[in-house]
Amino acid sequence: xxxxxxxxxxxxxxxxxxxxxxxxxxxxxxxxxxxxxxxxxxxxxxxxxxxxxxxxxxxxxxxxxxxxxxxxxxxxxxxxxxxxxxxxxxxxxxxxxxxxxxxxxxxxxxxxxxxxxxxxxxxxxxxxxxxxxxxxxxxxxxxxxxxxxxxxxxxxxxxxxxxxxxxxxxxxxxxxxxxxxxxxxxxxxxxxxxxx
Numbered sequence: 037x038x039x040x041x042x043x044x045x046x047x048x049x050x051x052x053x054x055x056x057x058x059x060x061x062x063x064x065x066x067x068x069x070x071x072x073x074x075x076x077x078x079x080x081x082x083x084x085x086x087x088x089x090x091x092x093x094x095x096x097x098x099x100x101x102x103x104x105x106x107x108x109x110x111x112x113x114x115x116x117x118x119x120x121x122x123x124x125x126x127x128x129x130x131x132x133x134x135x136x137x138x139x140x141x142x143x144x145x146x147x148x149x150x151x152x153x154x155x156x157x158x159x160x161x162x163x164x165x166x167x168x169x170x171x172x173x174x175x176x177x178x179x180x181x182x183x184x185x186x187x188x189x190x191x192x193x194x195x196x197x198x199x200x201x202x203x204x205x206x207x208x209x210x211x212x213x214x215x216x217x218x219x220x221x222x223x224x225x226x227x228x229x230x231x232x
Contacts, residue, residue: 039165042147043172050226051143052173055081055136058109058210059177062132064203065116067195069125073116074174074181076126077133082170084137086163089155097139098220106215108135113207117200139219141227143173 046052059077066073087093095101108131115128142148148169155162171178184191193199213219 040172043169061203061206070181073129076129080133081137082167086166109211
C-alpha cells in the first residue's frame with residue numbers, strides 16, 4: 037500500500053508529467069477504448085521503467101535513438117487512433133507506454149528508491165511493485181478513463197472529436213520534441229524541479 041500511496045504522492049511532481057501527459061493524450065485519442073489503453077499504457081510504462089532500473093534496457097534516448105523514439109511515438113498514436121480496433125489500440129498503448137518509460141527520469145521517494153535499488157536482484161517482485169507505483173502515479177489517468185463508465189454523460193465531452201484532436205496534436209508535438217532533442221532537456225528540467 038505504501039508503494040501505491042507514494043505513487044499517488046508524486047502525481048503533482050513535475051517529473052511525473054513525462055509519463056502522465058502521453059497517457060492522457062492516448063486516452064483522449066482512444067475514445068471508446070480509453071480504459072484499456074490507459075491500463076496497457078500503465079503496465080508498459082512500468083515495465084520499461086523497471087527494465088531500465090534492472091539493467092535490461094540500457095539504450096540511450098539520444099542520437100539515432102531519437103529518430104527511433106519519434107517513429108515509435110507516431111506508430112503508437114496511429115495504432116491507438118484506428119477506429120473499432122481494440123487490439124490495435126492496446127498495441128499502440130503498449131508502444132507509447134514503453135516509450136514513456138524509456139524517457140522517464142525517477143522522482144524522489146523512499147519506496148521508489150527501494151524498488152530501483154532492488155530491481156536487478158529481485159526481478160519479479162520489483163516489477164510488480166513498479167506497476168503498483170506507476171498505477172498510483174497515473175491514478176488521474178485511470179480515473180479519467182473510468183469516468184465515462186461511471187457517468188456516461190461525460191463521454192461526448194471527454195472523448196469527442198476535439199479532445200481527440202488535442203491528443204493527436206500532443207502526440208505530434210511529443211514526437212517532434214524528441215526528434216529535435218528538446219524533450220531530453222525538458223525531462224532534465226522537470227527532474228530538477230522535482231528534486232528541489
